[in-house]
Amino acid sequence: MRKISLALALSLGLVCPPLHAQKAKTKKAAPAAVQQKHTPTNPAQMKKFIDELMAKMTLEEKIGQLNLVSVGFTVTGPVVSENVDEKISKGLVGGVFNTFTPIAVRKLQEKALSQSRLKIPLIFGYDVIHGHRTIFPMPIGLAASWDLAAIERSARISADEASADGLNWVFSPMVDVARDPRWGRVSEGSGEDTWLTSQIAMAMVRGYQGTDLAAYNTVMACVKHFALYGAAEAGRDYNTTDMSDRRMLDEYLPPYKAALDAGAASVMSSFNDINGVPATGNKWLMTDLLRTKWGFDGFVVTDYTAINELIPHGMGKNEYEVAKVALDAGIDMDMVGEVFLNHLGQLVKDGKVTPAQIDVACRRILEGKYKLGLFEDPYRYANEQRAKETLLKKEYREAARDIARRTLVLLKNQNQALPLKKTASIALVGPLVKSQIDQLGNWNGAGDWKQAISVEQGIRNVAGPNVKITYAKGANIAADTLMLQRLNAHGGMLEIDPRTPQEMIREAVQVAQRAEVVVAVVGESQGMTGEASSRADITLPGHQLDLLKALKATGKPLVVVLMNGRPLALKWENDHADAILETWFAGTEGGNAIADVLFGNYNPSGKITATFPQAVGQVPIYYNHKATGRPYAGQLLDKYKSRYLDVPNEPLYPFGYGLSYTTFSYAAPTLSSKTLQAGGTVNVTVQVKNTGNLDGEEVVQLYVQDVVGSVTRPVKELKNFQKIFLKKGETKTVTFTLREEDLKFHDLNLNYVAEPGDFNVYVGTNSRDVQAASFTLVK
Numbered sequence: 001m002r003k004i005s006l007a008l009a010l011s012l013g014l015v016c017p018p019l020h021a022q023k024a025k026t027k028k029a030a031p032a033a034v035q036q037k038h039t040p041t042n043p044a045q046m047k048k049f050i051d052e053l054m055a056k057m058t059l060e061e062k063i064g065q066l067n068l069v070s071v072g073f074t075v076t077g078p079v080v081s082e083n084v085d086e087k088i089s090k091g092l093v094g095g096v097f098n099t100f101t102p103i104a105v106r107k108l109q110e111k112a113l114s115q116s117r118l119k120i121p122l123i124f125g126y127d128v129i130h131g132h133r134t135i136f137p138m139p140i141g142l143a144a145s146w147d148l149a150a151i152e153r154s155a156r157i158s159a160d161e162a163s164a165d166g167l168n169w170v171f172s173p174m175v176d177v178a179r180d181p182r183w184g185r186v187s188e189g190s191g192e193d194t195w196l197t198s199q200i201a202m203a204m205v206r207g208y209q210g211t212d213l214a215a216y217n218t219v220m221a222c223v224k225h226f227a228l229y230g231a232a233e234a235g236r237d238y239n240t241t242d243m244s245d246r247r248m249l250d251e252y253l254p255p256y257k258a259a260l261d262a263g264a265a266s267v268m269s270s271f272n273d274i275n276g277v278p279a280t281g282n283k284w285l286m287t288d289l290l291r292t293k294w295g296f297d298g299f300v301v302t303d304y305t306a307i308n309e310l311i312p313h314g315m316g317k318n319e320y321e322v323a324k325v326a327l328d329a330g331i332d333m334d335m336v337g338e339v340f341l342n343h344l345g346q347l348v349k350d351g352k353v354t355p356a357q358i359d360v361a362c363r364r365i366l367e368g369k370y371k372l373g374l375f376e377d378p379y380r381y382a383n384e385q386r387a388k389e390t391l392l393k394k395e396y397r398e399a400a401r402d403i404a405r406r407t408l409v410l411l412k413n414q415n416q417a418l419p420l421k422k423t424a425s426i427a428l429v430g431p432l433v434k435s436q437i438d439q440l441g442n443w444n445g446a447g448d449w450k451q452a453i454s455v456e457q458g459i460r461n462v463a464g465p466n467v468k469i470t471y472a473k474g475a476n477i478a479a480d481t482l483m484l485q486r487l488n489a490h491g492g493m494l495e496i497d498p499r500t501p502q503e504m505i506r507e508a509v510q511v512a513q514r515a516e517v518v519v520a521v522v523g524e525s526q527g528m529t530g531e532a533s534s535r536a537d538i539t540l541p542g543h544q545l546d547l548l549k550a551l552k553a554t555g556k557p558l559v560v561v562l563m564n565g566r567p568l569a570l571k572w573e574n575d576h577a578d579a580i581l582e583t584w585f586a587g588t589e590g591g592n593a594i595a596d597v598l599f600g601n602y603n604p605s606g607k608i609t610a611t612f613p614q615a616v617g618q619v620p621i622y623y624n625h626k627a628t629g630r631p632y633a634g635q636l637l638d639k640y641k642s643r644y645l646d647v648p649n650e651p652l653y654p655f656g657y658g659l660s661y662t663t664f665s666y667a668a669p670t671l672s673s674k675t676l677q678a679g680g681t682v683n684v685t686v687q688v689k690n691t692g693n694l695d696g697e698e699v700v701q702l703y704v705q706d707v708v709g710s711v712t713r714p715v716k717e718l719k720n721f722q723k724i725f726l727k728k729g730e731t732k733t734v735t736f737t738l739r740e741e742d743l744k745f746h747d748l749n750l751n752y753v754a755e756p757g758d759f760n761v762y763v764g765t766n767s768r769d770v771q772a773a774s775f776t777l778v779k
C-alpha cells in the first residue's frame with residue numbers, strides 16, 4: 001500500500017481528516033445510530049427505476065458513471081485523481097475510493113446530490129482487506145485458522161465498521177491462488193489450495209454482504225483479482241501468466257466462481273497478461289466466461305489504472321485505442337485511469353463503440369448502487385453516531401484477539417520449550433519485538449498502528465508480575481539500505497539502529513546470557529510483502545539469521561516468533577531453534593494473541609495453507625502437484641528421477657502442517673463402502689484421539705487422489721476438513737461424506753466430469769502425514 005505525504009494530500013485537496021479531528025458540523029443533522037428501515041431490492045422495480053433514470057441521462061453522464069476516482073491518502077498506483085469536485089458536480093464520477101469517515105463521505109455525497117444534474121449518488125469503496133479500523137491478521141494468517149466461522153466473523157466486523165465509516169463497497173475478498181512465495185501478495189490471499197480458498201471466499205462474501213446488500217451494516221464485496229494474478233511468472237508482481245485451460249479451470253478459477261456463487265456483486269479485473277491477452281482487455285475472460293458461462297450480472301471494475309496499462313502491455317498505441325479494447329472486453333468501471341471518461345465519447349462519435357455498450361456498463365453500475373439502497377437513502381452509510389459506537393469497539397478488539405490466536409501456527413516445539421512459564425526470565429530480542437506498525441500487516445486500511453499491540457506489550461499484558469523481561473534489538477530488519485529507503489518511501493516508518501551488526505548482536509547475546517529463555521521476534525517488516533513487494537530471496541532479511549545463530553550459541557532455549565506475510569525458507573531455524581511460532585502479521589490485537597499462545601493461555605491450532613520450502617530454488621512448490629513419469633521416492637543413487645541434486649524435493653513444512661501443545665493420534669480411516677455409485681455417497685470415518693496432556697483443537701484433513709484418468713491428476717487434493725476440539729484423553733469420530741461431485745475435474749475435452757475408476761482417500765493431520773483407504777467410482 002503506497003501512501004502519499006500529508007503535505008501532498010493537502011496541496012491536492014485530498015485530506016479527509018480522521019473522525020476525532022473533525023469539528024465542523026455538516027449541513028444535514030447526522031441520523032441517530034438506529035437501524036434504518038429499508039426496502040429490499042425488487043428486480044422489476046429496479047429495472048423500471050433504472051430505465052427511467054437512464055432515459056434522462058446524456059451519453060456523457062452515462063460515461064461518468066463508469067469513472068471511479070481516488071480521493072484520500074492511500075494510492076496504490078502512480079496516478080492520483082484530479083479536479084474531483086468539479087467532475088462530481090458535472091456528473092462525471094460514478095464512485096470514489098480511499099475516502100472514509102461519515103463526514104468526508106457525506107461531504108462528497110452532498111456535492112453529487114446537490115450539484116450534479118441527475119443527483120445520482122456516489123458509491124464509496126475502499127481496500128478493507130483484513131479489517132477496517134479493527135485489523136485482523138493478514139488473509140494468509142486468517143486462512144491458517146481453518147476456521148470458516150472465525151473468518152466470516154472477521155469479514156462481518158469489517159463490514160460493520162466500514163459501513164459505519166461511510167463505505168459501502170470493499171475490494172475484497174482476494175482469492176488468487178498462489179504457489180510462489182516470492183510473490184508479495186501471497187499475504188493477501190488464502191494460500192495454494194483451490195478448494196480451501198473457495199470455502200474462504202464464500203465465508204468472506206457472506207460476512208461482508210450478509211443476506212441483504214441494502215442493509216445499513218452490509219457492504220458490497222468485490223472479488224479480485226480476476227483472474228490468475230497469483231500465478232505471476234517468477235513471483236514478480238504484475239508479471240505474465242500463461243497456463244493451460246485445464247489448469248485454469250481446475251486450479252485457479254474456482255475460487256472466483258465460488259465468491260460469485262456466494263453472491264459477490266462486483267469483480268475487479270487483474271493487471272496480468274493471461275495467455276497473451278491482459279485480463280483487463282480479455283473478452284474471453286470478462287464476457288465469454290464471466291457473463292455467458294457463469295451468468296454474473298454485477299459490475300466489473302478494473303484494478304488501478306489497468307486500462308492505461310494495456311498500452312505498455314502492447315494492446316493499443318494510445319488511451320483511445322485501449323479504451324475500446326477494455327469496453328469491448330466487458331469492463332464496466334475504470335479505476336483512476338479516466339481512459340473511459342476521456343475517450344469513450346469520441347469512440348462513440350467515431351462509430352468505434354456503440355452507445356448500447358455504454359448503456360450496458362452504466363446499467364450494471366447503477367444496479368449496484370440500487371442494490372446497496374443508495375437511491376433510497378444516499379446517506380445510509382454515513383452515520384456519525386454509529387461510527388462512534390462501532391469503530392474499534394471493545395467487542396471487536398476482543399474478537400480480533402480471539403481470531404488472531406487461531407491463526408498462529410506452531411512450526412516446531414522440542415523439549416517443551418513452549419509454552420513459556422509465567423515465572424521465567426525472558427530475553428526479548430529482535431527488530432520486531434516492539435513494532436506496532438508491523439503487527440497491522442500491509443493492507444491495514446484505516447487501521448491505526450498506535451492502537452496495535454506489539455509482542456512486547458502483549459507479553460507484558462499476559463505474563464503477570466513474576467516474569468522478568470529484558471530486551472535487545474539485536475539486528476535491523478534489513479541491512480540493504482536501498483531496500484530500507486524504498487520501504488520507508490511508502491510509509492514503512494522503519495527506524496534504523498546506526499550501530500554495526502556486530503555491536504547489536506553482542507548486546508543481544510549479553511542480554512540472552514542473563515535470561516533463562518530467549519524469545520527472538522524476527523521476520524519481515526509489513527512492507528516486504530503485499531503489492532509490488534516480491535522478494536527473490538525468501539530467507540530472513542538482513543542480519544537476523546546471524547543474530548539467531550549467536551543466540552543459539554549461548555545455549556539458552558531459543559524460541560523464534562516469526563512475523564511475516566509469506567512462507568519463508570527457514571532451514572537453519574528449523575534445525576536449530578527449540579520452538580518456532582509463525583504469527584504472520586496478526587493485527588490490532590496481535591501482541592496479546594501471540595502472548596496468549598506463548599504462555600499457553602491458548603493452545604495453538606493453526607495450520608499453514610502455503611507450503612514452506614527448504615530453499616527458494618524449490619518454488620513453485622505445492623502439495624497437489626502431478627506425479628511425473630519418474631517420481632522420486634528416496635532412491636538416492638538413481639540418477640534418472642525427478643529431483644534436484646542439491647536440495648531434497650520435500651518441503652520444510654507441508655501444506656496443512658501445524659503443531660499443538662498436545663498430540664493427536666489417528667486410527668486408519670474406514671469407508672462405508674468400497675464403491676461409490678453415481679449419484680450416491682461414500683462416508684469416510686476416522687477416529688482421532690488427543691494423546692497429550694492438554695485440551696486442544698485439531699484440523700482433520702481429507703484428501704482424494706484419482707488414480708487413473710483421461711488426463712493426469714494431482715497426487716492428492718484437499719476435499720474437506722473438520723476442526724475439532726478434544727479434551728485431553730478424548731477420542732472423537734469424524735465422518736466426511738464424499739459425493740461424485742467432489743471427484744469432478746476437466747477431462748480431456750474440458751468437460752467437467754467424474755470418471756469411473758479407483759480413488760485413494762487420505763486422512764491426516766497435514767497433507768504429508770496421512771493414512772490411506774480406497775474406493776471405486778462406478779457409473
Ligand code: BGC
Nearest residue numbers: 076077127171224303304531
Ligand atoms: C491493487 C488492488 C487494490 C487497488 C485499489 C491496486 O493496486 O492491486 O488490490 O484494490 O489497488 O487500491
